[in-house]
Amino acid sequence: MGLLDRFRSNTSNQQVRGSAVVAKERLQILVAHDRAERNRPPYLNQLKEDILIVVRKYVNVDLNAIQVTYEQDERREILELNITFPDTSHSHNHDAK
Amino acid sequence: MARIIVITSGKGGVGKTTTSSALAMGLALRGHRTAVIDFDVGLRNLDLVMGCERRVVYDFVNVLNSEANLTQALIKDKRCENLFILPASQTRDKSSLKREGVGRVMEELSRGFDYVVCDSPAGIEHGAMMAMYYADDAIIVTNPEISSVRDSDRMLGILAGKSRRAETAATPIREYLLLSRYDPERVQRGDMMSVDDVQEILSLELLGVVPESKAVLTASNAGTPIILDKESDAGQAYSDVVKRYLGERLPHRFIETTKKGLLNRLFGE
Numbered sequence: 001m002g003l004l005d006r007f008r009s010n011t012s013n014q015q016v017r018g019s020a021v022v023a024k025e026r027l028q029i030l031v032a033h034d035r036a037e038r039n040r041p042p043y044l045n046q047l048k049e050d051i052l053i054v055v056r057k058y059v060n061v062d063l064n065a066i067q068v069t070y071e072q073d074e075r076r077e078i079l080e081l082n083i084t085f086p087d088t089s090h091s092h093n094h095d096a097k
Numbered sequence: 098m099a100r101i102i103v104i105t106s107g108k109g110g111v112g113k114t115t116t117s118s119a120l121a122m123g124l125a126l127r128g129h130r131t132a133v134i135d136f137d138v139g140l141r142n143l144d145l146v147m148g149c150e151r152r153v154v155y156d157f158v159n160v161l162n163s164e165a166n167l168t169q170a171l172i173k174d175k176r177c178e179n180l181f182i183l184p185a186s187q188t189r190d191k192s193s194l195k196r197e198g199v200g201r202v203m204e205e206l207s208r209g210f211d212y213v214v215c216d217s218p219a220g221i222e223h224g225a226m227m228a229m230y231y232a233d234d235a236i237i238v239t240n241p242e243i244s245s246v247r248d249s250d251r252m253l254g255i256l257a258g259k260s261r262r263a264e265t266a267a268t269p270i271r272e273y274l275l276l277s278r279y280d281p282e283r284v285q286r287g288d289m290m291s292v293d294d295v296q297e298i299l300s301l302e303l304l305g306v307v308p309e310s311k312a313v314l315t316a317s318n319a320g321t322p323i324i325l326d327k328e329s330d331a332g333q334a335y336s337d338v339v340k341r342y343l344g345e346r347l348p349h350r351f352i353e354t355t356k357k358g359l360l361n362r363l364f365g366e
């Protein structure tokens with residue numbers, strides 16, 4: 001590499017980040033995602049279906065309305081359950097009362 | 098009892114077979130009785146890299162099917178009397194590769210050898226699972242590239258969950274990183290992830306960094322494990338790898354660029 005080239009690439013490195021930095025950042029996200037996926041307890045899908053059966057006794061929702069997310073760090077595990085009630089069923093319930 | 102070492106990666110073409118042949122030859126040259134097994138059933142290329150393809154009579158699958166015994170199938174290396182090669186078969190039929198059969202072969206090899214080096218096929222399918230299942234040690238061959246590092250991380254997950262040591266709750270497999278096809282100049286230019294970048298993600302014990310080297314192709318053309326080319330950078334890197342594996346503490350080489358530009362000398366660290 002010539003002197004000028006090296007100078008150019010040095011200055012351009014300061015303006016545009018090297019591709020290795022981008023690679024590392026993408027990789028960190030990918031790997032974090034993979035690891036989270038790997039550490040998910042195997043029973044999550046079954047849990048979702050069981051919850052659906054219970055919820056359906058009261059509100060008519062489908063499987064897509066139930067979201068179970070699982071997160072883990074060194075100190076704790078968080079299991080988050082989110083059920084989206086349909087708008088109509090809410091007013092419907094009121095009507096029934 | 099032999100120590101069983103798997104050379105694995107997930108991704109293909111990263112240098113597993115090159116590493117298997119170099120490590121096996123290196124261990125044998127240091128006086129350890131070593132067997133190296135090609136688990137890449139159907140794609141068979143360890144015998145080519147080792148230069149013994151014309152001496153293959155029986156292969157791993159023949160032994161698994163009891164069509165030949167180990168003594169008949171093992172090829173004794175012409176350069177080193179401590180080294181034996183168990184080639185893979187050419188047939189694409191992988192059904193003989195079963196856990197029990199592989200276990201029997203490993204057990205028999207364990208009695209006669211100090212080290213058994215298992216050259217894993219690419220992927221995370223059956224062949225790769227069989228290659229890693231009985232391992233005591235794993236060398237993860239990785240290139241400084243997104244897909245390779247990601248696959249290595251996945252392979253670590255598999256080693257920690259699906260190996261015999263994991264299933265029997267024994268001491269976990271000892272995992273080492275071998276970073277291969279490293280190009281310090283591209284790293285310096287910011288175009289390739291550095292050893293530290295990769296280690297930030299994988300954080301394994303670093304067994305060595307093998308530079309990208311033309312000598313590797315030349316060696317494989319000739320059927321000579323690269324470790325025998327003592328003049329080459331890659332050959333020297335593999336010698337260091339063997340010594341480190343055997344417990345020597347050596348500084349890492351081939352990480353820095355050799356030629357420093359004027360501006361780098363003026364303004365670099």
Ligand SMILES: Nc1ncnc2c1ncn2[C@@H]1O[C@H](COP(=O)(O)OP(=O)(O)O)[C@@H](O)[C@H]1O
Binds near residue numbers: 111277
């Ligand atoms: N350090 C290296 N420098 C240059 N070429 C290499 C290096 N290591 C491996 N190669 C080449 O890369 C290709 C794949 O290597 P191989 O060991 O067969 O990988 P794998 O077994 O993981 O598929 C081969 O052509 C080999 O010669």
Ligand SMILES: [Mg+2]
Binds near residue numbers: 115142216218
């Ligand atoms: Mg291979």
